[in-house]
Amino acid sequence: MKKITKFMKKPWFLGILVFAMAIVVIWNIPIEKRKYGFSQSGLATDYTGLLPERIEKVVNVHNRNELQRIVQEANKKGKHISIAGLQHSQGGHTYYKDGIVLDMRRFNRILEVNEQAKTVRVESGASWEDVQEAVTPYGLALQVTQSQSIFTIGGSLSVNAHGRDIRFGPMAETVREMTVLTPTGEIKHLTRDDSEEWMTYILGGYGLFGVILDVTLNLTENEVYTIHTEEIETGKYESYLHRVLENQNIAMHYARISVAPGTFLDEMYVIDYNRTRKQAKITSLKEEEGVRVSKFALDLGRKGGKLEDLFWESQRLYINSIDGKTITRNNAMRSESTFMEFTTPGRVEVLQEFFIPVDSYEEYMKSLKDLLPHNDQDEDFKVHNITVRYAAKDHMTSLPYAKEDMLGLVVLIQHGLKEKEIAHAKTMIQKWTDVTLQYGGTYYLPYYPYQTKEQFKESYPNWKNFKEQKAERDPNGVFVNLFYDHYMK
Amino acid sequence: MQNKIERYIPLIVTVGQVVIFPYYIVWLKEVSFSYTLFAWLFATFSFAAAWGYRFFQSRGEKPRSFITSVYVAMGVVYIVVGYWKLLIEYLPYVALMTQIVLGFLQGYFRAWHTKQRSYHVHAINHYLIVGVIMIALSFMKVVSPSIFLTVFGIILCMCGIWEVVRRKKFRNSC
Ligand SMILES: Cc1cc2nc3c(=O)[nH]c(=O)nc-3n(C[C@H](O)[C@H](O)[C@H](O)COP(=O)(O)OP(=O)(O)OC[C@H]3O[C@@H](n4cnc5c(N)ncnc54)[C@H](O)[C@@H]3O)c2cc1C
Numbered sequence: 125m126k127k128i129t130k131f132m133k134k135p136w137f138l139g140i141l142v143f144a145m146a147i148v149v150i151w152n153i154p155i156e157k158r159k160y161g162f163s164q165s166g167l168a169t170d171y172t173g174l175l176p177e178r179i180e181k182v183v184n185v186h187n188r189n190e191l192q193r194i195v196q197e198a199n200k201k202g203k204h205i206s207i208a209g210l211q212h213s214q215g216g217h218t219y220y221k222d223g224i225v226l227d228m229r230r231f232n233r234i235l236e237v238n239e240q241a242k243t244v245r246v247e248s249g250a251s252w253e254d255v256q257e258a259v260t261p262y263g264l265a266l267q268v269t270q271s272q273s274i275f276t277i278g279g280s281l282s283v284n285a286h287g288r289d290i291r292f293g294p295m296a297e298t299v300r301e302m303t304v305l306t307p308t309g310e311i312k313h314l315t316r317d318d319s320e321e322w323m324t325y326i327l328g329g330y331g332l333f334g335v336i337l338d339v340t341l342n343l344t345e346n347e348v349y350t351i352h353t354e355e356i357e358t359g360k361y362e363s364y365l366h367r368v369l370e371n372q373n374i375a376m377h378y379a380r381i382s383v384a385p386g387t388f389l390d391e392m393y394v395i396d397y398n399r400t401r402k403q404a405k406i407t408s409l410k411e412e413e414g415v416r417v418s419k420f421a422l423d424l425g426r427k428g429g430k431l432e433d434l435f436w437e438s439q440r441l442y443i444n445s446i447d448g449k450t451i452t453r454n455n456a457m458r459s460e461s462t463f464m465e466f467t468t469p470g471r472v473e474v475l476q477e478f479f480i481p482v483d484s485y486e487e488y489m490k491s492l493k494d495l496l497p498h499n500d501q502d503e504d505f506k507v508h509n510i511t512v513r514y515a516a517k518d519h520m521t522s523l524p525y526a527k528e529d530m531l532g533l534v535v536l537i538q539h540g541l542k543e544k545e546i547a548h549a550k551t552m553i554q555k556w557t558d559v560t561l562q563y564g565g566t567y568y569l570p571y572y573p574y575q576t577k578e579q580f581k582e583s584y585p586n587w588k589n590f591k592e593q594k595a596e597r598d599p600n601g602v603f604v605n606l607f608y609d610h611y612m613k
Numbered sequence: 614m615q616n617k618i619e620r621y622i623p624l625i626v627t628v629g630q631v632v633i634f635p636y637y638i639v640w641l642k643e644v645s646f647s648y649t650l651f652a653w654l655f656a657t658f659s660f661a662a663a664w665g666y667r668f669f670q671s672r673g674e675k676p677r678s679f680i681t682s683v684y685v686a687m688g689v690v691y692i693v694v695g696y697w698k699l700l701i702e703y704l705p706y707v708a709l710m711t712q713i714v715l716g717f718l719q720g721y722f723r724a725w726h727t728k729q730r731s732y733h734v735h736a737i738n739h740y741l742i743v744g745v746i747m748i749a750l751s752f753m754k755v756v757s758p759s760i761f762l763t764v765f766g767i768i769l770c771m772c773g774i775w776e777v778v779r780r781k782k783f784r785n786s787c
Contacts, residue, residue: 135664152649
């Protein structure tokens with residue numbers, strides 16, 4: 125014992141101890157340092173923090189009767205209500221000037237997992253992560269989610285989100301039943317054959333047609349997949365995708381397009397998830413992995429020029445390293461997101477997504493090459509990543525982005541926050557939207573509205589019907605948000 | 614006069630460190646994001662202090678020459694913490710560095726202080742003065758902890774300079 129104490133008092137030992145402790149601390153410093161959401165001073169923002177607005181109050185929703193009372197009172201007193209899930213939308217979809225915000229995050233119970241019927245009934249404030257934790261022990265998995273599990277069910281259904289699945293259609297189609305609180309304060313239980321067509325407007329309704337209380341979602345098996353990766357030329361992607369869609373053995377798919385100067389929009393990495401028809405035996409879900417390494421690589425890419433080429437090469441190594449590996453369906457639906465964290469003052473990173481009919485992809489890419497700078501190192505408007513996903517035709521919602529089978533190009537953009545820089549970003553994104561529209565495409569609505577009203581109307585020709593139904597079903601205009609103000613007021 | 618200064622500087626440093634502690638804690642809590650990280654940053658401080666203490670002891674009986682640098686270095690750390698408007702991205706890393714440097718310097722200082730003749734007198738004075746100052750501070754409307762941190766940093770640097778001047782004079786008079 126004496127020897128140990130003596131040893132521990134050696135200066136070099138203490139030095140090493142401090143060094144080791146420092147490494148432990150550095151490793152545990154969180155990557156996500158930004159705070160967004162509702163502040164105590166009554167200011168609200170969402171994920172990008174771009175549209176701060178003063179609100180009246182935030183109500184933490186716990187039960188449906190309390191919620192019903194708030195909505196009925198708002199109808200009487202002419203108040204405005206917005207609904208917030210995890211606030212990853214980026215265009216003021218979750219709040220309104222001087223309005224009440226319903227914070228749904230604690231309305232998150234898993235009500236029932238039905239193993240035989242393969243369904244889960246869940247309150248709308250639960251996240252996909254909560255649902256995955258509940259269904260994985262039964263060997264079940266979700267049919268459609270985003271690529272990550274960091275969103276609420278209510279928030280995801282209200283934008284009719286999509287992800288890597290290529291077999292189950294739009295997310296809205298995976299809803300079997302739901303309970304909603306209508307804008308006039310009625311609680312309604314809805315099924316797919318509801319004659320009043322509430323589902324058509326609530327799903328993909330951006331929180332404007334009342335509150336989703338709970339939903340029953342169809343599930344599928346938590347199958348084990350083998351990952352197949354490949355590098356291909358952009359010009360060959362269309363035919364590759366057709367082969368993927370025809371091959372029923374492939375359950376999920378996505379791709380990545382190079383934005384590095386050396387291979388700008390010429391090269392792609394494709395990732396397929398091949399069925400093994402084996403149900404996963406493991407019940408645990410994977411946690412975020414390799415976040416620091418991924419963030420380091422992305423930060424290199426953010427510098428542009430040769431470093432962006434290097435980033436693309438590093439992705440090649442990654443893609444090769446996962447080729448042939450196996451993964452469960454649930455794990456394939458919960459990719460890492462924290463590595464995207466970006467906190468440089470005076471700048472912002474935003475997402476945009478453009479949808480293009482599958483068969484127009486090649487010509488569209490050629491047009492994009494003419495529009496975008498190949499090397500954006502010295503530009504203010506920078507494109508850091510483009511991911512491609514398949515979005516099957518949506519027959520169900522009122523504002524469908526997939527008017528036919530589409531490819532969605534998710535774009536990660538960085539730009540400055542000075543007035544001039546925002547104006548430039550707006551011009552670039554509007555031009556990009558124009559090109560998309562020329563090819564019969566659309567753009568995704570949960571993100572910051574750089575687009576004009578005219579572009580919105582062209583992308584969503586059914587907007588008039590949406591607006592009329594809104595006026596009919598919400599006669600007092602209770603449910604509003606900044607997104608609605610921007611496009612439809 | 615020489616003796617008085619020799620007595621007072623360490624007293625200013627020890628009292629100041631305790632008085633500034635709550636403000637430093639507020640700053641550290643803000644930059645550490647979670648309680649776990651906050652606690653680990655403190656553990657790092659403690660280990661670094663043990664290291665500083667042992668480092669002094671292992672150098673034998675000639676360490677007086679270093680103490681001025683210790684005052685100045687501690688002063689610089691407090692000024693950096695209080696004055697610099699650092700990016701949120703770098704704050705936790707800076708906090709880690711300051712914990713290591715401050716811990717080491719405080720350990721070193723304490724080991725040196727215990728060897729001084731005035732140490733035991735200081736101990737009692739120190740507790741009394743800290744009590745009185747803390748009561749006084751409780752009546753002040755604090756604008757921001759960073760002002761206190763910066764002021765204390767400047768005082769420490771002045772102590773360092775004061776000590777150098779004092780020693781120079783002492784040498785010349787010999
Ligand atoms: C990093 C990142 C990655 C993304 N990846 C994808 C992706 O892979 N695929 C994809 O499709 N989208 C993606 N998105 C967009 C994302 O799916 C939407 O922003 C989604 O709405 C986020 O869910 P949320 O819980 O944060 O919803 P929120 O942003 O809180 O709300 C979104 C909308 O839903 C409404 N709403 C929320 N809860 C309810 C409720 N209970 N009842 C009625 N209305 C409600 C709100 O009023 C609002 O209009 C991504 C976004 C980010 C930031």
